[in-house]
Amino acid sequence: MGKIMLDGHAIPFKLGDNILQTALEANLEIPHFCYHAALGSLGACRLCAVEITPKDSGKAPRVAMACLEPSEDGLKVSVSAIAAQQVRQHVIEFLMINHPHDCPICDEGGECHLQDMTVVCGPPYRRYRGRKRTFPNQDLGPLIHHEMNRCITCYRCTRFYQDYALGNDLGAMRLRNEVYFGRFQDGPLENPFAGNLVEVCPTGVFTDAIFRQHFARVWDLKTAPSICPHCSVGCNTLPGARDGTLRRVRNRAHPELNRWFICDRGRYGHQYSEHSARPLAPRVSGTDTSYHDALNAAASQIKSTQDCIGGLGSTREDLEGNAMLQALLNNLGGIFTAFSDPKLETATIAAVSSLQNIGNAPSLAEIEQIDAALIIGDLTAHAPMIDLALRQAYRKGAKLAFLYSSPTPLAQFATTAITVSPQEMCTELSRLYQLINAQSAAEDITDTPMTDIAASLMGARKSLLIGAIETMTSQEVSTLSKLATALGSDTKLAYAFSGANAYGAALLSPTGSAVAMLEAVEAGQIRILIVAGNDPLGDSRFGTRWRAACRNLSALIVLDCILTATAKAADILFPVAAWTERGGTFINYEGRAQGFATVFHRPEYLPNVARVITDLAQYLGHSLQAAPSVLGDIFSDFQIPKPGTTGSLITAPSLPMPATASAHSIQESCNSTWQAALASWYGDEALASFAPGLMALTPKTVAMIEPTSAIDAGIKNGSKIKLRGSSGSMVLSVRFNQDVATGTIAIARNVLVQLGVGHGDSLELEQVL
Amino acid sequence: MNNILKELQKDLLHLPRTHPKRRAVAIPAMQALQAELGYLDDAAIEKIAQITGLSTTEAEELATFYSLIYRRPAGRHTVRICDSVCCSMRGADQLLTAAEEYIRTPLGTVTPDGALTVLPGICLGLCDKAPAALVDGEALGPLNDASLKALLQRLQQKD
Amino acid sequence: MEALLTRHLDPVAPLNLVAYQATGGYRSLTSAFDLKPEKIIGIVEAANLRGRGGAGFPCGLKWRLRGADAPSPRYLICNLDESEPGTFKDRYLLYGGPHQIIESIIVSAFALQAERAFIFVRGEYAKGGNALNQAIQEAETAGLLGTNIRGSGFNLQIEAHLSGGRYICGEETAQINAIEGKRPNPRHKIPRPSTHGLWGQPTTTNNVETLINVPHILLNGADWFRELGVNGGCGSKLFCVSGKVKHSGLFELPCGTPARELIFEHAGGLDENRALLGFLPGGASTAFLLPKHLDVPMDFDPIAKAGSRLGTGSIIVLDDATCPVEVTLNLMRFFARESCGFCTPCRDGLPYLTQILTTISSGSGRADDLALLDELCATIASQSFCAFAPGAVMPLVSSLKCFHDHYEHHVTTGRCPFNEANKNGA
Numbered sequence A: 001m002g003k004i005m006l007d008g009h010a011i012p013f014k015l016g017d018n019i020l021q022t023a024l025e026a027n028l029e030i031p032h033f034c035y036h037a038a039l040g041s042l043g044a045c046r047l048c049a050v051e052i053t054p055k056d057s058g059k060a061p062r063v064a065m066a067c068l069e070p071s072e073d074g075l076k077v078s079v080s081a082i083a084a085q086q087v088r089q090h091v092i093e094f095l096m097i098n099h100p101h102d103c104p105i106c107d108e109g110g111e112c113h114l115q116d117m118t119v120v121c122g123p124p125y126r127r128y129r130g131r132k133r134t135f136p137n138q139d140l141g142p143l144i145h146h147e148m149n150r151c152i153t154c155y156r157c158t159r160f161y162q163d164y165a166l167g168n169d170l171g172a173m174r175l176r177n178e179v180y181f182g183r184f185q186d187g188p189l190e191n192p193f194a195g196n197l198v199e200v201c202p203t204g205v206f207t208d209a210i211f212r213q214h215f216a217r218v219w220d221l222k223t224a225p226s227i228c229p230h231c232s233v234g235c236n237t238l239p240g241a242r243d244g245t246l247r248r249v250r251n252r253a254h255p256e257l258n259r260w261f262i263c264d265r266g267r268y269g270h271q272y273s274e275h276s277a278r279p280l281a282p283r284v285s286g287t288d289t290s291y292h293d294a295l296n297a298a299a300s301q302i303k304s305t306q307d308c309i310g311g312l313g314s315t316r317e318d319l320e321g322n323a324m325l326q327a328l329l330n331n332l333g334g335i336f337t338a339f340s341d342p343k344l345e346t347a348t349i350a351a352v353s354s355l356q357n358i359g360n361a362p363s364l365a366e367i368e369q370i371d372a373a374l375i376i377g378d379l380t381a382h383a384p385m386i387d388l389a390l391r392q393a394y395r396k397g398a399k400l401a402f403l404y405s406s407p408t409p410l411a412q413f414a415t416t417a418i419t420v421s422p423q424e425m426c427t428e429l430s431r432l433y434q435l436i437n438a439q440s441a442a443e444d445i446t447d448t449p450m451t452d453i454a455a456s457l458m459g460a461r462k463s464l465l466i467g468a469i470e471t472m473t474s475q476e477v478s479t480l481s482k483l484a485t486a487l488g489s490d491t492k493l494a495y496a497f498s499g500a501n502a503y504g505a506a507l508l509s510p511t512g513s514a515v516a517m518l519e520a521v522e523a524g525q526i527r528i529l530i531v532a533g534n535d536p537l538g539d540s541r542f543g544t545r546w547r548a549a550c551r552n553l554s555a556l557i558v559l560d561c562i563l564t565a566t567a568k569a570a571d572i573l574f575p576v577a578a579w580t581e582r583g584g585t586f587i588n589y590e591g592r593a594q595g596f597a598t599v600f601h602r603p604e605y606l607p608n609v610a611r612v613i614t615d616l617a618q619y620l621g622h623s624l625q626a627a628p629s630v631l632g633d634i635f636s637d638f639q640i641p642k643p644g645t646t647g648s649l650i651t652a653p654s655l656p657m658p659a660t661a662s663a664h665s666i667q668e669s670c671n672s673t674w675q676a677a678l679a680s681w682y683g684d685e686a687l688a689s690f691a692p693g694l695m696a697l698t699p700k701t702v703a704m705i706e707p708t709s710a711i712d713a714g715i716k717n718g719s720k721i722k723l724r725g726s727s728g729s730m731v732l733s734v735r736f737n738q739d740v741a742t743g744t745i746a747i748a749r750n751v752l753v754q755l756g757v758g759h760g761d762s763l764e765l766e767q768v769l
Numbered sequence B: 001m002n003n004i005l006k007e008l009q010k011d012l013l014h015l016p017r018t019h020p021k022r023r024a025v026a027i028p029a030m031q032a033l034q035a036e037l038g039y040l041d042d043a044a045i046e047k048i049a050q051i052t053g054l055s056t057t058e059a060e061e062l063a064t065f066y067s068l069i070y071r072r073p074a075g076r077h078t079v080r081i082c083d084s085v086c087c088s089m090r091g092a093d094q095l096l097t098a099a100e101e102y103i104r105t106p107l108g109t110v111t112p113d114g115a116l117t118v119l120p121g122i123c124l125g126l127c128d129k130a131p132a133a134l135v136d137g138e139a140l141g142p143l144n145d146a147s148l149k150a151l152l153q154r155l156q157q158k159d
Numbered sequence C: 001m002e003a004l005l006t007r008h009l010d011p012v013a014p015l016n017l018v019a020y021q022a023t024g025g026y027r028s029l030t031s032a033f034d035l036k037p038e039k040i041i042g043i044v045e046a047a048n049l050r051g052r053g054g055a056g057f058p059c060g061l062k063w064r065l066r067g068a069d070a071p072s073p074r075y076l077i078c079n080l081d082e083s084e085p086g087t088f089k090d091r092y093l094l095y096g097g098p099h100q101i102i103e104s105i106i107v108s109a110f111a112l113q114a115e116r117a118f119i120f121v122r123g124e125y126a127k128g129g130n131a132l133n134q135a136i137q138e139a140e141t142a143g144l145l146g147t148n149i150r151g152s153g154f155n156l157q158i159e160a161h162l163s164g165g166r167y168i169c170g171e172e173t174a175q176i177n178a179i180e181g182k183r184p185n186p187r188h189k190i191p192r193p194s195t196h197g198l199w200g201q202p203t204t205t206n207n208v209e210t211l212i213n214v215p216h217i218l219l220n221g222a223d224w225f226r227e228l229g230v231n232g233g234c235g236s237k238l239f240c241v242s243g244k245v246k247h248s249g250l251f252e253l254p255c256g257t258p259a260r261e262l263i264f265e266h267a268g269g270l271d272e273n274r275a276l277l278g279f280l281p282g283g284a285s286t287a288f289l290l291p292k293h294l295d296v297p298m299d300f301d302p303i304a305k306a307g308s309r310l311g312t313g314s315i316i317v318l319d320d321a322t323c324p325v326e327v328t329l330n331l332m333r334f335f336a337r338e339s340c341g342f343c344t345p346c347r348d349g350l351p352y353l354t355q356i357l358t359t360i361s362s363g364s365g366r367a368d369d370l371a372l373l374d375e376l377c378a379t380i381a382s383q384s385f386c387a388f389a390p391g392a393v394m395p396l397v398s399s400l401k402c403f404h405d406h407y408e409h410h411v412t413t414g415r416c417p418f419n420e421a422n423k424n425g426a
Ligand SMILES: Cc1cc2nc3c(=O)[nH]c(=O)nc-3n(C[C@H](O)[C@H](O)[C@H](O)COP(=O)(O)O)c2cc1C
Pocket: C050, C051, C052, C053, C054, C055, C056, C057, C059, C079, C080, C081, C082, C083, C084, C167, C168, C169, C170, C171, C172, C173, C205, C206, C207, C208, C210, C211, C386, C387, C388, C391
């Protein structure tokens, strides 16, 4: 490894790095705008001017751009040389010609790269005496505010948006000093990663419109390292709060997970914690009360019962909360599970079990390096940042293959995409398994899409099999894991779980406990149910049964930070701290345990779940150990990961692969020809659905049907149909869509809930004239 | 839709979404559509996007770069008067002022009768005919106040 | 010297294929196909044919540096975007004789073993582009283009791309982006377009005038070509003369002919026989020269030595009734308007210069403005992304030097010494 001499210091460099990268790597700042670690060099801003003296030639020093000059051994580089300083000062002066001097009212204040650079490089006081060029702004939707006059034309926004995130509705228009970054017409940015523009832009052109509604100066924000609670990827975040309210969430780099970016759900979903309907006071039988009285009420209910007690944890509840609830139930001799949906429980446990057998899921950084992937279902909504990582793999030439039932944005980059109805997914996966197992795919002369997939997976250097658990059955999971084994060690397996701590929840939930609990409640054997961060009554597939079953309860005790259907129905409700208001641990899709810290406290007393359970135990006369030691008992040598560190893989006893029940036992009575499929979108998640900004972008509620099967059934595009499920019916208009499997109707989650059907369940369809 | 566009559309129909040809024909497609419409309104940009498979924003990125792709209405006849160095030395600036006065419409806009758009342009490669103009693509020069007025008058009467 | 490149040009009725062949057209194909491509490159190199697009890079060397082992497909681009103020030679070539262009592309593409060629035609030359397309079709029908041309085993397809119109599209890498249908910002030139050009493939770009010399070199030899020049120049050169001269026009003369001969003999001298104030020797993006430079041979190295560039060989003449500040302001407006907007010094620096010049020209300039202009030009010229901005400030920097007194006068008196009457109507 060679070294460059940077203002007299020997700085080692990686081969292929340029001078700017070398300096930044060594924590030495060379002023720059257009260079961005994720986006690379462009050479447009011309701010990173340095003076370069070639090692052993008599050549005079020259000023050049550090981002475009490769580091070479012995190269002498000076940032401080007068000639370089002069260039940087001129560049700043040029950039400030048209920049509005609106710093006092600019949302970027305090973290403005332009301001920092202006101060560092100059300050070149204004010499320009002409008029400023001005631009109109665009309405880019509820999440991002546009202020074009502040633009310094570094092209970071379009390079991120078009090149990195593969969006196509933000671009650079016009030319000369009128280059304009915007959309063809006003309207919300469509890319699920658009919010990163806020951080990518070095000045205040793109700012956080949600933060803006309740602005605080950034140096007044309280921050602490946190983990995004909105999916199982576990992106690292830096929330900022002020005066007892959460104002915004930003990316916090994790070297193997999210490095520079997070998804819009992660950035804007936090509004759930400021939602006007958020429960903030304990409630007993519909009336607000004190924490003490609520604990008393709960304790007396529990004490008075002879029956079994159920404890329903959650995949979005942290490890501590789930473990404490389980500990309490152990003490009380009740049943615990973290899953309200038995199908989801088996699928999740099957997935964790196969990961334990086959090897850990790859990190996002590793996913970016794969060259072939098979993707089952939709990742954009279930693990947005895995979608973004796969976009990077695609940019490098990876072949992406899809088996999916309903539209998924990532499929636009597919090499092979096959729509498969939910009920046939398992068969198709088995077919693929046979193709690969027989090693015949390569020679197979029938060149079907499926053999293409087999061939591309078998021919890959590094491949990935990944599925969205929420729309998979345990059989599919086990077939996929067989596939991974057949493909060998160059193939990685991963799942997008449902819930930030689904992996952890699975480790704590015995197989079959969800169905056991549901049946026990239905049979009246469980008369008291404690629900922590779960929403059984709002479940799409099992909600109907849970709602009926819960009528048997003498007390429904709910702990949550959002007002779910279950929380609304609670007899005793304990509002708990939201994720930014407490510390805890999540286990992400890789099995990585990551800690998050308390960012701030609200004025109300909002304990976390573990605290409420500990207090409740005390009121019941039990004394529970503290969460760390409870966890230490379950997972040997478990250390609670420190917030702000990279976390570590959890070691847990192997889960048994659940025995596979017949695929569609739930609704066999219904002999309809149509199946439901979940049409997901990236804002669709339990917590985020309480975030008004994101929800303003909810796609129109329609029934998406594949054109040929619709036409066969005499259904017209745009016509109205009535869909009926176990708990109700709904009239929707039909939207033809090629990305829906034959015989399948793709509908949004709220429609599934209303109809009482899950992904893959049968549906009755009636035409409305 | 004219034949050139139809041909282009047919060519692209079965190409993959990311095929480089889709971009490469964007400007020819715009030129063909503009030949028909006189300028490209928003609907035309949408049409280009539909034919090429680019997004409307991507089409707009290109359309707004070029000086000969008009995103604003143009008259039935366009008169581009060169205002670069050689023509300017030979009186182009006065010609432009005279033209603006004569048509009583600002440069770059359409006369109320829809007949004319007069606009300044960069060097037309007609420096040997300075001051020169490109009238509906046809080179003219050298012009003077009188010949320009006569020209504008003639164009206004032509359809 | 007998006209070589312009001999058969006819802007009114350009020769069709048959007529062009009757003048000896397409004869060079036979010579070319008999030779090995490397051999042709060697001949072009020996002829010392330098690029006519502005930079004067030796054509043979450029071809050789691309490498014979460059991977397929290989592309040749014929640059016919001509937008440099003062330059109109390529227009004559296009309108006057499309077959000459096609012939030269065929032999050049053969030398480069390029299977596809693009002619990037300036948008304003649409009519010429149509005629060119017709000529391409004629050539295709006659088997001069397509597969296995005249049994040589060589395949070539030519496409004309009509530009959407912008000066920057003439720049090699911006042009590549334009052809690909991307925004025509210039590209970083590492890796070089010769290896990573159009769609990432080896691509060679030459000005149309450069290329049309190639058939003649093949037919007559390198020595013959070199000897066409005078005063050390090589070959024949198309010179444009415009501005304040009696007979603006295109003149084909030996490379190395001095400006004095061009301006005073061929262009008939200055309007109203006024005195010469100065001239731009190679188009708008070159430095001003003064009457004392009239005898410098119009060739790449001598003009560079005199402090300017031969550029496109397009002389723009200023007489003593023309305000050089006004002319320079016009040039800067042009460049500020045509900047692609990619890099900061060009995008924001040129309008800054224009603004200062405007105040000076309107009489409200300040004494320190002249030093400020110099200071800003230094950064803009040396630190821009492509060659546009360095070219753009060249006339300004030289104008500040050559016509310093005029600037001083504007700043100190607050008036332009050339009153309106002198600004000369058409
Ligand atoms: C801003 C700019 C504009 C240019 N415009 C043209 C042009 O219109 N025609 C041209 O042939 N070369 C033009 N060039 C030069 C080309 O980049 C390229 O060097 C040339 O076409 C190579 O051909 P040659 O080697 O035969 O001269 C331009 C260069 C710059 C920097």
